[in-house]
Amino acid sequence: ETQFLRQSQLDHPPSKTKAITPIDNTQYSMTTPHMKRGIAALALVALCANVALNIFTSNSYGGGGDGVSRRRLDGTSPNTAASDSTQIAKDDVNINGDDDQEDAESYYFHMRHRIARGLIKRGYDRDSERFKDLLNKRVAEVIEERRKVAHTRTLERRLKSGWKHVWLGTHRGEQENRALVDEEQTPDLSPLTVCGRPADLGTLKDFNLLRDYSVCPGGVSQDVLLLEGSQTFGRTGNNLIEFLHALQFSRDKNVVLGIMSDSWAFQVILKMWMAIEDTENWESQFEEAFCCRIFHSQEELEGWNVIHKDTKELFGYLSGAPLEEYVASQEDSIRTLFEHYNTGDGVDKRDNPVQDMCSGIDAIFGEQRSSVYYSVIHSRHLEGAPGVRLMKRMARLSGCDPTAALEMRPDYIKSILEPLGMMQHPIVLVTDGQDFSVIQRLLTDSQIGPRLHVVPEEASWVGGDLTLAILSDVFIGNPASSFSGFIAKSRLALGFGHNYLFRAKNANDRWVTVCGDNCVFDSEIMMTMA
Secondary structure, eight states, rough: HHHHHHHHHHOOOOOOOOOOOOOOOOGEEEEEEEEHHHHHHHHHHHHHHHHHHHHHHHHSSSTTTTTTTTOTTOOHHHHHOOOOOOOOOOOBBBOOOGGGGGGHHHHHHHHHHHHHHHHHHHOTTTHHHHHHHHHHHHHHHHHHHHHHHHHHHHHHHHHSOOOOHHHHHHHHHHHHHHHHHHHOOOOOSEEETTEEEEEEEEEEEHHHHHHOOSOOOOTTEEEOOOOOOSSSSSSSHHHHHHHHHHHHHHHHHHHHEEETTTTTHHHHHHHTEEEEESSTHHHHHHHHHTTTEOOSSGGTTOOOOEOOOHHHHHHTTTOOOHHHHHHHHHHHHHHHHHHTOOOOOBTTTTTBBBBHHHHHHHHHHHHTTTTOOOOEEEEEETTTHHHHHHHHHHHHHOEEEOSSSHHOOOOHHHHHHHHHHHSSEEEEEEEEESSSHHHHHHSSSSSTTEEEOOOOGGGGGGHHHHHHHTTTTEOOTTTOOOHHHHHHHHHTTTOOOOOEEEEEEEEEEEEEEEEOGGGGGGGGHHHHGG
16 A cells, blocks of 8 residues: 555655745725625625536536446445545546537547557558548447447436436337337346346446447458367466457457357356357357357358467467556456356356356355355465465565465454454355365464355355355455456456455565555566466
8 A cells, every 4th residue: 555655646746836925814805895795796606616516526417427437446436435526526437428528529530540540550551442441431330339329328317317207208208219118128227246246337238338349359350360279278267368368369459359169268168158048149149249250160261361379379478558458458358258157057068057156155145145245265375386486476576475375374364354344254265275274274263263164065166166256345365376366357347346465564564465456467467367
């Protein structure tokens, strides 16, 4: 915390101001009736201006009216981090797409310039007819997408505004949005939830509108990054990184992402997300969700310039995108996964029944899963000596303690949970079982032991453990573990805070966080696990 405060002071130094000479108010006596009325009028104008400012900057007007607020990079929600309406307004995201929210001409100019610059970088001659055609086509696609988003957003605000019955009673309302308000097609206006626990993102429709990648990469490209074969590099955490890096490569290079129907990617993803329930439409749904194309044979690849990368190469891919853009891109991909998490219905590509991602939280908390407060400790030993070496390297890069996240000692855990008031609530241990001394120390601690839970063996599997950790109120993980890293990234993507991976003792012998939330996305810290 101290490190980030210092950085903030460096980024925003105090402005230099001249000393102001106090005014002797006794020299300016306002005694005439005209002057008093003038003061009263000025006061009234100031009051009205202040009220107007509060209205236009409040969380219940304009962009904030839909109740969707941006997750801060420090993991806190604007609604809990500040009560001042002006501060909340600064942190709100305007996803309405309304033209009155920005200068339309300025947006159009910059958008067209950005697209043109991208085409030039890809080698198109700016004076050619092909360049002009592609530019106009892409601009039209973006404008049409914004129009649809704005229209949908306006209609949904009307549905949620409290005068739904009035609006639906008008001829225009019925004619304009008959399908939207039909009993069978009314949009889901309930909050996005995973296993009964709401994500801090607003409604499901709001969740979809948070996506900044409505135009898929490689729209006019014949280059395709192909995910093929069954070989993966490492365990589940690594495999998820490989898939996310493939999506990122597609966006960075503006090429199509192609997936062979028997690829490793489906083996990794379908056991936890996007189970096949509707065999007729499943492929198109998957392609739309992840902006990809599914191929079934080599013949279908004719005419494509195929880019081959094995899973080890994908794991090692480092994006050149600025960190802010990379975080947004990765969070978008992760949110898409959890829009389609498996509930035990459907099958994978090999027709094997899929498991329920909620099995872990159900096994421990049952009917209380949606309301219970709990913390998760992820203990990952990382095969002994290799894990120690990896943690030492992580410590050099981030400043965290080189052993604390491996040992998970009781004092370390309590230094996190006690200030948050979470020592009075359940604590769940998710572990690879390689270091039983971690479990022993926690069980024998007089404060932690009575509240410690371990997932029953029959309910423990990678997807259930993953979801259990992601949905917790507090997560304590190992920064050298790609599995912990994916959990932390997913929590940020879904709007959850309180991730504790990078901790060290300060000069006062107190445990503090030494690297913020975005460190799990930063390749300078996480290297290829970012």
